[in-house]
Amino acid sequence: MLAFAIRRLFEAAIVMITVALLAFVLFRFVGDPVNQMVGQDTSLEDRERLREELGLNDPVALQFGRFLANAARFDFGISYQVKQPVTHIIAERFPATLELAAAAALFAVLLGIPMGVYTGIHRDSWLSKIFLTVSLVGISLPTFLIGILLIYVFAVRLGMLPSFGRGEVVQVGFWRTGLLTASGLKALIMPAVTLGLFQMTLVTRLVRSEMLEVLRTDYIKFARARGLTARAINFGHALKNTLVPVITVIGLQIGAIIAFAIITETVFQWPGMGLMFIQAVHNADIPVMAAYLMLVAFLFVLINFVVDLVYVWVDPRIRIFGRAA
């Protein structure tokens, strides 16, 4: 187990450095941050001076070295646009994205798994067919379309839910949460559904196909022969063994949800990291972009690591074969 962890840590470090290098090379081509920072009438001398102060005229290797050295100390500099330390901005926006991602993942899992089980067990019932059609819609419509559609129906037509923003937030320690207020919870519904719909479809179909396969295996037949209740068989034995691929997919998807909630956050003006990132791209705000990419890389590495650990815990079969490693 220890060797496993150390190897993983080493791989993680390589991934992070590669991402940092690639990001840095790309940033030569994102445009001129100085023009985005100053007004129209700013003189050329002032712009040149700003460029010097930001270190934009130094050779690339030097800028990269400086960036790595600072990143090791978690100092990602000051945002060109917002003029606050980048770590501070990210810390401010992180809770919003995390809450949204958690809500979306919860929605996907809580709806997806039961739907998957049902459609796996009752293959040909009309309810199954309805579920599968709905899930197809979830995959085929692009995120922004779903979001705008929901806004149109629930905010403009029915006036039941807010069309943008996070509602009232409460400061709990260092975490600003929207979960403790009514308006916060109302504001969370549509973005979570929008973001989670795609994952829900994946989970449903995956669970369904896995259930279909597992229900045909020998040990399930033996369990039935022994006289276990349908409930014990379906959920206690079959479902647990279908979970390995499901967890893999959910794990990867959570990383994707967190990193790429950009579109949902833009549509709903959700003050999270995705919105921050897209604004940074627009404004060629390099410190923010660099820090965000590093954070995303780190998240993916971490999630993959956790997913591997969870395998061992969930599926009894893996422990048997994994021992040899």
Place this chain on the structure above:
Amino acid sequence: MKLKILTVTGALALTLLAAPVEAKTFRYAFQGDLNALDPYTLNESFTLGALGNVYEGLTKRDKDLKIIPGLAERWEIVDPLRWRFYLRKGVKFHGGEDFTADDVVFSTERMRSPGSQMKSRAPLDMKAVKVDDYTVDFVLTSPNPILHAEWDTWYMMSKKWAEANGATQAQMSTATSLNPFALKANGTGPFIIASHEPGVKTTFRPNPNWWGKPEHNLTEVTFQTIKSDATRVAALLSGEIDMMDPVPVQDIDRLKSSPNVDVLIGPEIRTIFLNMDSMRDELLYSNVKGKNPFKDARVRKAFYQAIDIDAIHTKVMRGMSVNSALLISPLLFARAGEFKRHPYDVAAAKKLMAEAGYPNGFEVVMDCPNDRYVNDEAICQAVAQMLARIEVKVKLNAQPKAKYFQKVLATSKYDSSFSLLGWTPGSLDSWNVLANIIGCRDADGKGAAFNLGGYCNPKIDELAKKILVEADTKKRDDMITEAFRICHDEAGIIPLHQQSLIWGVSKKVKMVQRADNQILFYWVQMQ
């Protein structure tokens, strides 16, 4: 019995009279956001407009953009090199400090601190001299009849407050530590900033000690950023906000047909125009070798006349534009009506191209932003197609503004042959246009730094020098007309149009739309 009835009615009447004033909250949203509250940090029209409700300058502009007294009651030109401003008495900053001449002198120094982007608001060698507590002299080294033209956005700050809060230098763009004063505002204006979360939400409350008479009936104002056009429109339609800017042109009809919402459309003072590289001896991005076709006025005029501006107005801008013959809005130059665009005439354009030696046209690359001006990319596409009719093959290179401006401005030495630009003269005066857009420049950008094509006619520069110091309005306008006439006849730069301002407002709101797109809620009345 009668006594009982009277007492009850009397009590009811009293409660009605004592009923609290209904809270009137004005909520508005914009596509950009409000960051630092330091009025000298960012020279950008939205920020300055929002801060214009909280801070004030020595002068202000009224609903028609005319200069009116602000923190100065009146002023006189003692002699061409000395302007005397008489300050309003009894004005207090939100923090309680009195406004005096010391604050004006301090603001003049602070405006020139290294982090300030407002340095061009006044000549760099102008000196502010305190005459007494409520009189300030501004001493110049050369006459400047429009000295105070940009002073409505040069906001006065309190010296005492700045010294107490470490804010004597403007918030720098490269600060290594966060300056707390940049998130606080202390002005003299009709509104106070009650709370501010950069990029998320800002709340304003009326200033009970304001020196003037309020022309609004608001008890609170909230500002939020909503980047996504569709979401902003939805928020207005659902009644979650009362006003928003800008409205995408394709949503105008939708808003107009809604029962609760209206659309305010008015002229904006930003002019959109096309630049052609007439400075280099050979174009960087063309197939013409050994010479530069744009150096020939006939080629430029051919391009001008090949563009069907009415089609652009109807089809691309959907009527939301005002065709322009000049590089400045007619709202800002009284004699603009004397100019008419060169007529759209493809046959004449072809003839000019043939005369100039390009009967089969040539190829050229056009640079265009795609997220800066209203429908900018669509305009460029239309122009490219129109130029095909005179055999000019245009390859369109549209980019986001961060990349576009890096390419076409002095940063990359004007790396373009044909480009689109928009300009609003900050001083709302023609000299600004001559000095920044039409005047001569060198290859590094010294001179008219935003003259992307490098068009140069020394006569215009001579006129500009005289215009700067001419105090007689009629003589000045004559010279401006002459300068514009030269540029127009040679088609040095091709003007297209002024964009329209399109605001979406709830029907409960009555507000003034000023052509400089500043959202001033001290003129807002809500039902």
